[in-house]
Amino acid sequence: MKKIINDPNRVVEDMVNGMVQAFPNQLKRIPGTMVISRQEAPVKNKVGLVSGGGSGHEPAHAGYVGKGMLDAAVAGEVFTSPTPDQVLEAIKAVDGGAGVFLIIKNYTGDVLNFEMAAELAEAEGIQVEKVIVNDDVAVEDSDFTTGRRGIAGTIFVHKLAGAKAEQGATLQEVKVIADKVVQNVRSMGMALTPCTVPAAGKPSFNLEENEMEIGIGIHGEAGIERKEISTADEIAEELTMKIIEDLPYQSGDEVAVMINGLGSTPEMELYIVSRKVQEVLKEKGIQVYQTFVGEFMTSLEMAGCSVTLLKLDNELKELLHAESLAPAFRV
């Protein structure tokens, strides 16, 4: 295991401190917790947005904390759901009196723990609503999930629900937007290599030298198929077509596109993938409104990428354009 760390059991602690110290004017750590919130939290009379999950997906989720996106993010251990008490701390930290909205990726542990925290918060008199993000079209159920997994499409939920909350919307209005994003966003990924959880010390699975896995999850959960590595164009076409057929996206639709690197894929390769994704969309008559290329939802140092499409209407476009000061998503 070649990693730049101090202690495999202290990576999340060190990272959380590193993040708040890198952006001291924007972020703070809620003392005694693994919660990173905006420096100014709670924002009075604004719906507070909380997301989070296992660590190892950076910049998700603390990189999306900031004006226009999240109010707080909860960091679990690597690839491990945060506990309900930690999520509760986040909810309490961002409750400005207008209620708190939870953005949860669909993994059994995350859903259970966030929902338990919501109940505890409600018992303390805080109104809580939630959305469960399940954008991954690859598989219906998986190792850690009933139903579809939540992956990079989650970032669009952060962005658009965050923009809505910033406008002074009610908890219900924020939920309407978040639900609408979830209904219109689809993703799929693939990997060339596994990654190594620091505390485990060795890769969580194996891929042969000429092998890739299509539809893999962001924790290395099984995908659709393992097969010989194909060209970037073939990979891009396979991912994009599976996504298009799922919703389905249709000729005349306008979409936002996200080409997401899983960790060790050079940005050069992401642009090569993006090129073919644009070509496929053009052939299908689907118009690209805006493209995002980079690392948004990673899997430590896994090599691979995911493609995400979000179908837009005028309301969602306006929210996509709204200001964001989150360190990892400046608009």
Add this chain to the structure above:
Amino acid sequence: MKKIINDPNRVVEDMVNGMVQAFPNQLKRIPGTMVISRQEAPVKNKVGLVSGGGSGHEPAHAGYVGKGMLDAAVAGEVFTSPTPDQVLEAIKAVDGGAGVFLIIKNYTGDVLNFEMAAELAEAEGIQVEKVIVNDDVAVEDSDFTTGRRGIAGTIFVHKLAGAKAEQGATLQEVKVIADKVVQNVRSMGMALTPCTVPAAGKPSFNLEENEMEIGIGIHGEAGIERKEISTADEIAEELTMKIIEDLPYQSGDEVAVMINGLGSTPEMELYIVSRKVQEVLKEKGIQVYQTFVGEFMTSLEMAGCSVTLLKLDNELKELLHAESLAPAFRV
């Protein structure tokens, strides 16, 4: 070699197309060249800024093309200087009548080819000035360099000289700022793994399973020392101290900090490094004005990082804050 590509000999062509197609409202490709310019280039009466170099360092340099930063970037083959005719095309594409400023990383090929292009442009009546960036404190001369190498500090030159040019400064005024940044910026990097140039098909060097290289260059050029992997804190301290002692940065100085991932280092690890860098600076009485963490100047999928410090005064701070719409550096 596990890569998401179509053809090892076509990666730069595919990438350049992918980049301009991802940001069609902001970027365009100068037909028949490997030059990416702003969509609106040339900007009348504004000094045009051109940078570039070998590919494989994405988002450098085309990701920094946009209002507030570069006017054009020239992409050479992977780890290979662009030819003088390509640089000349970039100069001609961005000349809005106020002259063109070249930002060149200090590698023998880059310097020769950019200078030759400058001469050709001057013969055509275009005023050209330049700065050579040599921020890497690791080694004095190296495989491809006389004097110090230019690495991630180059991004600060793009940003501050770009902001100055956007204000309507003259070619000489832009040069003064660029020179000032170069005088005040220092960097050093380290790597855990090599990277593979697609056309070569195998790693350009080897590091043992327990080995790292301190002071390595962004093309894998030899650094200061190969030794057993130490902790993130030890690595961060070694890089930061070498940089501090070089200028030297002193108690009371204010700096911008860049923690740069070389390609496959998880963002989690960059924040762990950043944490210790901040601690070292604090101990030395050096005040951190702003921190940047991410992938700014990569080496394909090399695992490793670099640390950059830029000493700031009020003028440089103001330029650092100025608007930038470059896809890879939004301010």
